[in-house]
Amino acid sequence: AAGVIQSPRHLIKEKRETATLKCYPIPRHDTVYWYQQGPGQDPQFLISFYEKMQSDKGSIPDRFSAQQFSDYHSELNMSSLELGDSALYFCASSFGPTNTEAFFGQGTRLTVV
Amino acid sequence: GQQLNQSPQSMFIQEGEDVSMNCTSSSIFNTWLWYKQDPGEGPVLLIALYKAGELTSNGRLTAQFGITRKDSFLNISASIPSDVGIYFCAGGGMILTGGGNKLTFGTGTQLKVEL
Numbered sequence: 343a344a345g346v347i348q349s350p351r352h353l354i355k356e357k358r359e360t361a362t363l364k365c366y367p368i369p370r371h372d373t374v375y376w377y378q379q380g381p382g383q384d385p386q387f388l389i390s391f392y393e394k395m396q397s398d399k400g401s402i403p404d405r406f407s408a409q410q411f412s413d414y415h416s417e418l419n420m421s422s423l424e425l426g427d428s429a430l431y432f433c434a435s436s437f438g439p440t441n442t443e444a445f446f447g448q449g450t451r452l453t454v455v
Numbered sequence: 456g457q458q459l460n461q462s463p464q465s466m467f468i469q470e471g472e473d474v475s476m477n478c479t480s481s482s483i484f485n486t487w488l489w490y491k492q493d494p495g496e497g498p499v500l501l502i503a504l505y506k507a508g509e510l511t512s513n514g515r516l517t518a519q520f521g522i523t524r525k526d527s528f529l530n531i532s533a534s535i536p537s538d539v540g541i542y543f544c545a546g547g548g549m550i551l552t553g554g555g556n557k558l559t560f561g562t563g564t565q566l567k568v569e570l
Contacts, residue, residue: 373556375556384563385543387558390556392556397556398556398557432497432498436556440556441556442485442488442503442547442548442558443488443500444556444558445500446490446497446498446499446500448497449495449496451495
């Protein structure tokens with residue numbers, strides 16, 4: 343069965359650079375979530391989209407922005423990167439605006455040097 | 456922010472043993488889910504619970520949604536080496552704040568299995 347696809351899997355950026363992470367949800371899933379997981383930490387909710395509209399917002403820095411496109415894929419844009427942004431970034435998808443049964447991608451490991 | 460407390464933090468058991476872990480919250484959730492995460496990989500959904508008191512099984516896994524909606528437990532029977540990993544509980548749809556569909560994750564339980 344098709345899963346959530348994230349790209350790239352690994353990304354190395356310097357401080358103050360920008361990064362764009364991409365997420366392709368499971369086919370027919372209309373809701374996308376972004377989570378950030380620091381080393382040894384649990385995933386923290388950043389932002390979610392349902393039918394291309396932002397549906398919820400968590401602890402996402404103002405330097406980050408995201409959107410969901412007409413084909414339901416999503417991109418997380420991160421600017422003015424800081425060392426503390428180094429983490430695993432996961433995208434998850436689900437079907438419907440209230441379904442909490444989310445399926446996660448393999449993640450993007452971002453390292454800021 | 457809101458955090459779910461999982462216990463134990465880590466467990467080291469022998470192959471064939473049963474495992475039990477739980478998750479508690481100060482807030483009510485509409486749904487409880489259990490995920491397993493291998494190092495460097497994404498969380499994999501194991502079990503989803505939707506009703507208070509619900510007991511659900513998935514192979515050797517059994518999970519329950521607490522009556523108070525503030526807790527859940529996961530049991531793994533007859534553990535095998537591939538059960539190694541970090542297990543996370545996650546609560547969704549907080550009733551009090553109308554949190555929608557985001558998930559709040561627990562602190563995780565690291566399981567190690569000795570052959």
